[in-house]
């Protein structure tokens with residue numbers, strides 16, 4: 001029988017792409033979504049916070065739990081502690097109740113115990129819940145994950161529609177985009193083998209690119225006004241919940257976080273897709 005995986009946050013960008021990929025690769029998938037949300041692969045179970053009494057019996061004995069619930073912008077009604085930390089704790093409890101031995105979690109590149117950023121603190125605490133769970137875990141610290149419908153690209157498309165692309169500050173800060181189907185391949189290896197067991201791995205693509213260069217490639221020759229705005233102004237807008245960037249998006253951009261792609265490549269033995277190939281296929285699709 002094919003292995004079965006449970007995916008929380010199954011309707012989010014990573015959940016729906018990895019879920020579809022796994023489903024097409026022969027895995028049985030059970031997507032966990034909130035009421036009113038759905039996915040177009042595998043089975044679906046509705047849950048508000050992963051703690052309903054009868055939930056464990058419905059997913060009992062699955063091979064792995066992919067915990068993809070998370071948020072990168074907090075509000076008064078939905079803060080990081082409630083979503084990123086508490087739901088990771090609930091995910092661990094659910095795995096134990098359902099006798100699922102493996103958990104995979106996507107944390108953020110730049111997370112460590114010395115961080116002072118609220119988002120990273122919540123991710124660090126979620127990591128700790130998972131590391132101390134006694135479950136076989138794999139924690140991926142991801143840079144931007146890109147694909148056809150990723151939040152960064154959707155956001156850039158919105159700016160293109162408005163006829164102006166904003167670059168906060170110098171635009172020289174860098175990141176390491178990774179293709180979502182490469183993420184799916186790595187997840188499959190983590191579910192089916194032991195190479196990634198009980199490890200924290202940077203989930204970063206093969207190229208380091210500045211925001212300026214990424215935007216230039218993304219535009220693909222389109223004549224759109226590029227407006228360089230000083231960081232203070234963009235940050236002011238973000239604090240007042242205006243403009244395309246959240247305060248923590250800006251902190252992560254300014255953080256210029258670069259990870260260890262070589263380690264990921266040597267563990268997985270995969271050839272990773274270049275970000276310009278992903279952007280090219282986006283244009284063709």
Ligand SMILES: NC(=O)c1ccc[n+]([C@@H]2O[C@H](COP(=O)([O-])OP(=O)(O)OC[C@H]3O[C@@H](n4cnc5c(N)ncnc54)[C@H](OP(=O)(O)O)[C@@H]3O)[C@@H](O)[C@H]2O)c1
Pocket residue numbers: 008009010011012013014015033034037048049067068069070071072078083087106107108109141142143144145146151
């Ligand atoms: N995408 C990236 O580049 C990237 C980079 C680093 C780390 N990550 C991490 O990877 C994970 C998946 O990211 P993503 O890009 O797929 O995010 P996403 O598209 O925003 O999806 C987030 C998922 O979490 C669910 N969720 C959020 N708040 C919830 C709550 N209070 N209760 C239950 N479910 C809730 C959402 O469900 P609803 O639709 O019901 O809100 C959605 O299914 C997150 O942990 C994220 O921090 C992503």
